[in-house]
Amino acid sequence: MxxxxxxxxxxxxxxxxxxxxxxxxxxxxxxxxxxxxxxxxxxxxxxxxxxxxxxxxxxxxxxxxxxxDDAGRELVEVLAELDADLARQEEQIRARRRRLAELTAGTMPPEGPVSPTLARLLRAMPETDSVVAAKDRELLTLLDVAGGGEEAIYDALHSLIESPDVLALYERLDDLADAAPDDPRVGPLATDLVGLLSDAVLDAMPEQDGPPLEGIGDAILADLAPAQAEVGRRVMEALVEKQRLRTQMKTDGEESG
Amino acid sequence: MxxxxxxxxxxxxxxxxxxxxxxxxxxxxxxxxxxxxxxxxxxxxxxxxxxxxxxxxxxxxxxxxxxxDDAGRELVEVLAELDADLARQEEQIRARRRRLAELTAGTMPPEGPVSPTLARLLRAMPETDSVVAAKDRELLTLLDVAGGGEEAIYDALHSLIESPDVLALYERLDDLADAAPDDPRVGPLATDLVGLLSDAVLDAMPEQDGPPLEGIGDAILADLAPAQAEVGRRVMEALVEKQRLRTQMKTDGEESG
DNA sequence: TAGAAACCCTGACGCTGCGGCAAGGTCAAG
DNA sequence: CTTGACCTTGCCGCAGCGTCAGGGTTTCTA
Known part of the structure; x- marks a missing residue:
């Protein structure tokens, strides 16, 4: 032949x-x-x-x-291992198909295919033309893919979003688009935002091990107008302080316990 | 960032x-x-x-x-196509796992993992030290992987193998290992072999479109001792003639029908 | 008997989705 | 001042062949 x-x-x-x-x-x-x-x-x-x-x-x-080694002995082992491997692959494919089914089931948000959990949250957000709100939605999709999405966070965000004040706050942020960083509206708005970000939210995001946040925080602020960024900075500062106090209280409690 | x-x-x-x-x-x-x-x-x-x-x-x-084209329009199509693709992959993996299960279920023949159908046939073959029989088994594994394995062929081979004459014929072939091509035993043996290869076998392998056979036929003969090859040649010749007659009869019948 | 079709040969690049290495430049901390 | 952790470009490697490129051979056909 x-x-x-x-x-x-x-x-x-x-x-x-x-x-x-x-x-x-x-x-x-x-x-x-x-x-x-x-x-x-x-x-x-x-x-x-x-x-x-x-x-x-x-x-x-x-x-x-x-x-x-045509003993035929090793063949059995290899085949067993192979079967296990194929089982893994099969499960992976099925997982992907499950996710696909979830995605195509609902209406696809303009942000592309996101987790069903996030999709629910996005649908729950009020419809608005607010530019800041749109950026918020983008940030949420980031949180989604980062996979840090604990149940608790989404619960907290849901209650946040459903607050009747939220639309007004977005509007006040939008109004700062062309304002200077020392605009008199900055202070009060920051205070009101911190007020809205209840302990529930702080509870929900306890374990941010930091490293990636340094950079992304700057990037988020850089993406906003100067006055808006100033609000953001103040809110962050206040939250960090709040967190610090809570941590300290917890530590004290443990030491005395 | x-x-x-x-x-x-x-x-x-x-x-x-x-x-x-x-x-x-x-x-x-x-x-x-x-x-x-x-x-x-x-x-x-x-x-x-x-x-x-x-x-x-x-x-x-x-x-x-x-x-x-972030229309989101195309995305749905792509995802649908992707799901179909994944479904195909999943089915392929399952098919492989099925075959694996079949293989590891029975005892593994020394020829390696073969189809269950062929495994049954190999087990049905008489146990013998015959060299020619061993080559026969090898050829069967080829037939197996070639995928030309129609049910009918295996049925025909089963009835062949189970014939009580088969062991004797293998022995007579083995005896020709060192014989000359013009050995007097060649003719009778060829005749007997052709007799055994009943119409059932001819029926079962009708559609051999030829191309690969030319080469493999030579290779098979080259793998045998001279006298054995001579037997093979005569058998092949007789079978071709038999086939020709059958085809001609069939054609005549159709023409007159 | 020539030309075309169908084989054969070796050698080398292409594909997928990065990982890993080489050989540096930069920056903050100890 | 030196680590060590970043960053830069660029290139090789992976699996299992497919697919040229650039030949030679054989065989069928006109």
Whole structure:
């Protein structure tokens, strides 16, 4: 047989056969005087085994190992391991399909496909043209993909969003779009925002191990108008202080307990 | 944000971010005077979308397409197509696992993992030290992987194998190992073999479209001792003639019908 | 008997989604 | 001043072949 014939016989391409030669899976057969490879039945049998094994999903390296010590002993182990691997892959695919189903089930928010939890939250947000509100939604999608999305956070955000004051606050922020950082409206707005961010929110986000936040905080502020950024800075400051006090109280309590 | 920060924020590596730049998925952001990239919130949002999409299993090219016409219209199509693709993959994996289960269920023949149908046939073959019988088994594994394995062929082979004459015939072939091609035993043996290969076998292998057979026929004969090959040649000849007659009869019947 | 079709040969690049290394430059802290 | 943790560009490697490129050979056909 020549290479095309043996390849057709076992259902692979000539290129694959040469590849197996190259990898040392299949020994190079004798050559005709013109350089053509000539294959024997033994080669075909070996090639067939290679194909069966690789069709099962073994890598060519694994195939070589199995063929090497043809005790048949190791084969069983490899196949068991392979099955476990396939099981993992299957589960991954099913997980993806579940997520796909979830995504295509509801209406797709303009932010693209997000987790159902976040989708609920986004739908719960009041409809508004507010620019700041739009940025807020963007930030939420970030929180979503970052995967830090604990249940508690979403609960807290839901109660935040559903507050009747929220629309007015967005408007007041929007109004600062062209204001100077020392605008007199900055202080009161910051105070009101801190008031809204109840303990529930602070409780919900306790474990922000910091590193990525440094940079992203700056980026968020840089994305806002100067006066808006100033509000943001003050709110952050106040929250950090609030958090510090809470932590300290907790620590004191533990020490005295 | 710098590259490490944005990467940590959305849960990818810096290397991946640079890769997305390279592919044009994510625009190159501004640089600091030292050459460092600085990212805005908008970049992070985009990166997050990229990650969500690619996590779903879209290729990066598909991600780019989806992001390109952000109508959200095309996204639904792509996701549907993706789900179909995943369904296919899942089915493939399950099929492989089914085959694996079948294989590890029975005892593994020394020929390696073969189809259950062939395994049954191999077990049905009489136990013998016959060299020719061993080659026969090898050829069967070839037939197996070639996938030409119609039910009918296996049925026919089963009845062949179970014939009580089969062991004697193998022995007579083995005896020709060192004989000359013109050995007087060649003719009778060929006749007897043709007798055994009943119409059932001929019926079962009607559609051998030829091309691969030319080469493999020679290879099979080359694998045998001279006298054995001579037997093989005669048997083949007789079978071809038999087949020709049958075909002609069939054609005549159709023409007159 | 020539020309075309169908094989064969070697060698090398392409694909996917980055990981890893090399060979640096930069920056904050000890 | 030196670590150590970042950042930069650039290139190789991975699996399993597909697909040229740039030949030569054989075989069928006109």
């Amino acid at each position: 020549r290479i095309g014939e043996i390849a057709a016989l076992v259902g692979v391409t000539s290129r694959a056969v040469r590849h197996y030669h190259h990898l040392g899976l299949l020994p190079e057969p004798q050559r005709l005087s013109n350089g053509y490879r000539v294959y024997s039945v033994r080669d075909a049998v070996l090639l067939a085994r290679i194909r069966r094994l690789s069709e099962l999903g073994l890598s060519l390296d694994e195939v070589r190992d199995v063929l090497a | 710098r590259i490490g920060e944005i990467a940590a924020l959305v849960g990818v590596t810096s290397r991946a971010v640079r890769h997305y730049h390279h592919l044009g998925l994510l625009p190159e952001p501004q640089r600091l005077s030292n050459g460092y990239r600085v990212y805005s919130v908008r970049d992070a949002v985009l990166l997050a979308r990229i990650r969500r999409l690619s996590e779903l299993g879209l290729s990066l090219d598909e991600v780019r397409d989806v992001l390109a």
